[in-house]
Amino acid sequence: MAPYFPVAATRLVAAPLLALALCIFIAPVVWAHAVLLETSPEDGVRLDVAPREAWLRFNEPVNPVAVRVLDASGETVTAPDAMASDGETLRLALPDDLKEGSYILSYRVTSGDGHPVAGSIVFGVGTAAGIVTPDLTASNGIAIAAVVVRALHFAALLATAGGGLFIILVLGHRNPVKDRLTAALCLNAAVAALTAMLGIGLAGANLQGTSLNSLLAGSVWQTGLATSVGIAGLIALCGLLASMMGLALKGRAGTASLLVGALLTSASLATTGHAATAPPEWLSRPLVFVHGLMGAYWVGSLWPLIVVLRTTPTAESVDVVRRFSRLAVAGVIVLVIAGMALSFIQLGGPGAVVTTSYGWVWLVKISLVIVLLVLAVLNRQRLTPALAEGGSASRRHLDRSIRAELGVVAGIIVATASFGLTPPPRALLVQEGALESHHHEHEPDAVEKQEGAHGYATIVTAGERTAIIETDPAHLGRNQVKAHITGPGGSVLTPLEVTIDLAHPEARIEPISRTLSVSAQGTATGDVDLPLAGHWTLTLNVLVSDFEKVVFRTEFVVQKARGP
């Protein structure tokens, strides 16, 4: 203490002062381990309005080490200085623009005795805690963009391939009209190629669950290329190249090239998508190929027919139209049969038509196809003979009719492209009720993989005891954890109490704790909402007796499950 005091006074005063000082010094340290008494929002709650502030109330003042709120994608939404200490309560200011979704409040504090107290609570704004359709706006944007791009792609692809077929089968290579068509067909081919490439990027973005901005980065393109959409795009590009070459070349080489182009583009349609990957694949893929080829012939001939009507004299144009019509009848019959077969495979039966969203899209498409068939019959039976009889009026009527057909075809293509948004009923049957999205971008054997990819199960041993731990379905949102513990020799253990701690080391959030309920048979089950995808560690604390606790540790991966 102070050396300036007289020595005697020091001894009189110093001792009690020293004692007092030490008491004051020590007293705070004698406090117990801090305990979290209350939180706002509460753990697992669903709020209708985004809160402005979150707070944690402990039984004693604590020192915050790391307190933050993360959203469902693992991003921290609170500012580093948003935390304020108010005695025993820690207050965290939340941003004003908290969107709908799940959030995790992860806290780590030290109590007066230096021991850390840490944990995580989950809460949902506008949705149930942990039940996440990850960034719904972004995934919707991607899905809609994918449909638009796919529709444009189909239209341009079919127009190019069909135009080539029209030239080969109906016009003949030496026909001068071909030159007029070349420019338009090349434009179509360019659009088809561009949309094919864009479709690959969108497929990658859809798989990664990111927003449209991610198209600027490289990773979504790599992901997309690895899918069947990527392969289909490459095949389509080859076909388009062949078609363009066919337009440039003359004679038999040109014809062959155009034919190869048409076949390749139809093949690209059979490489990806719900319809092409429906089991049995040996049936569905050729059906899609044939359906696409016949569709290309029809769709791709409409614009050339308009051009022919405009530029060639009536007699010749009647000839062309008749030739087209003859082949079209056979083509349409094959088209419709292939379409019916595919519909049956996808829908499974007439019941699914009105009960599923896929069925509704199918209904729209079929209605438009019927309208188209009516128009085609009208053309063939009434307008073409009228054209043969002469008169510019009849030419105008036929022209308008074909333009109407073009409009209906556009609607049909959009409906076909929209199939990718909904899971076909056959996939729903496979999933045993658990609705999971079934996107256009799946690998060809995705259906087989999915039948087994439902949840996670593992066996962990600790000493003489074994635990079988199951997490179902190991996707974002509500998961059920089930544990079955056995003692030495396989005897079933009925624990007194079972709790689980789930931590996400990568996101650096503190463990989420849940208590499982123990059944009479010794199985412990409980629900937990997991709002982040990725690697989770699970610690299973089993109270075997009053005095013995066994700890089992395991890890599992939570996958993103995208909503329809």
Added chain:
Amino acid sequence: MKHACTVALGAALFCLAGSSAALAHATLETKEAPASSFYKAVIRIGHGCEGTATTSIRVQIPEGVIAVKPMPKPGWELTTKEGQYAQAYDYYDEKLTKGVTEVSWTGGNLPDAWYDEFVFRARLPDRPPGTVIHFPIVQQCEKGVHRWIEIPEPGKTADDYKEPAPGVTLTAKP
């Protein structure tokens, strides 16, 4: 004399300071003792559960610790549970095959704001120096329970756990 008082006071306070960090858990006052020696186990209860008062303390006597005699406490009902030892132990002229395996102080009320100690005497086993003997303790409160029963896995210490069982480290036999 005043000088000695100061020193003594300071020393006592320093002892308190040094051990205060562990006052948050249920702990043993003496953390080291020679093997095979008679050990006075002082269980220190520094707090209740979730702010409520402690109503019972139960200690499980681990295998190897024999001749356990608990100290009664006014206001608390003291009971012991006997059981078979895994092997016979030499105790003076006898061979002990059974003895106290669990000690319970129940029916009491220790408010969260107060501190108390629960004492028993036992003979520690003859094991190599450095071995830690853990005493799992279940602390029952008005609201909630603390189970100081976590025994550190090899490679970890009590600091790595939320509710570690207090332990005494054996030193060499005298």
